[in-house]
Amino acid sequence: xxxxxxxxxxxxxxxxxxxxxxxxxxxxxxxxxxxxxxxxxxxxxxxxxxxxxxxxxxxxxxxxxxxxxxxxxxxxxxxxxxxxxxxxxxxxxxxxxxxxxxxxxxxxxxxxxxxxxxxxxxxxxxxxxxxxxxxxxxxxxxxxxxxxxxxxxxxxxxxxxxxxxxxxxxxxxxxxx
Numbered sequence: 001x002x003x004x005x006x007x008x009x010x011x012x013x014x015x016x017x018x019x020x021x022x023x024x025x026x027x028x029x030x031x032x033x034x035x036x037x038x039x040x041x042x043x044x045x046x047x048x049x050x051x052x053x054x055x056x057x058x059x060x061x062x063x064x065x066x067x068x069x070x071x072x073x074x075x076x077x078x079x080x081x082x083x084x085x086x087x088x089x090x091x092x093x094x095x096x097x098x099x100x101x102x103x104x105x106x107x108x109x110x111x112x113x114x115x116x117x118x119x120x121x122x123x124x125x126x127x128x129x130x131x132x133x134x135x136x137x138x139x140x141x142x143x144x145x146x147x148x149x150x151x152x153x154x155x156x157x158x159x160x161x162x163x164x165x166x167x168x169x170x171x172x173x174x175x176x177x
Contacts, residue, residue, distance in 0.1 A: 036112035040134055041104065043141040044117065052098040056091040060084055064135065064142035072128070072150050074171055099123045099130065112136065120151070127151045 044061055060080065063069075069083040070076060078086060090096045091152035104119040118131040132146040152160050 004015055006101040006174075032112055033108065036108055036115070036136065037106055040106055040108075040115045040117070040136075042139050043134065043143070044101065044104070044119070046099065047143065048099050048121075054091045054094045054096045056084075056088065056096075058095070059091070061148075062141075064144050067143055068145045070145070070147040072125070072148055074168070097123065099128070101130075102127075115141070121148075125150055 047059060047062040049055075050062070063080050063083075065080060067080040067083075069078045069080070071078070087096065099121040100123075102120045102122050104117060107116045108114065113136045115134045116132070116135075117134065118129065121128045121130050129149045129151055130146060131149075133144045134141045135144055136142075
């Protein structure tokens with residue numbers, strides 16, 4: 001029995017000796033997560049910078065071909081192609097929109113291939129929220145869905161409801177079967 005214990009101990013020792021080698025050969029989970037965070041952050045930064053500089057191609061390269069953009073108006077739900085058609089005249093005039101991220105949070109899947117994000121943005125509409133989903137494929141992040149929404153302080157929500165209720169009621173009637 002002592003002989004078996006010694007062999008087991010020796011085998012464990014050999015495996016333990018390999019651990020530093022294996023760690024050096026493959027990125028650790030924290031390294032992979034921090035790389036995912038850095039590259040996803042860079043993608044959203046490029047997205048906003050390209051809009052601010054009216055760089056049409058660079059802006060839309062950040063989106064996947066199947067992307068959807070949801071704007072602040074209830075009628076703004078665009079495929080990438082529809083959003084490109086809407087945005088092109090703005091970009092051609094040399095001025096699209098400028099949205100500066102003030103805060104940003106990411107949530108990743110365990111394998112760091114999908115990210116959900118939310119960010120507060122300083123915009124011409126004052127504070128807005130951007131949120132969405134990104135995927136990592138073929139070595140880069142692509143925005144799958146971007147949702148832009150206006151933030152409304154709770155203490156003025158009643159005033160806003162009064163301002164928009166007629167338009168919202170009309171839209172609700174048109175959407176109800």
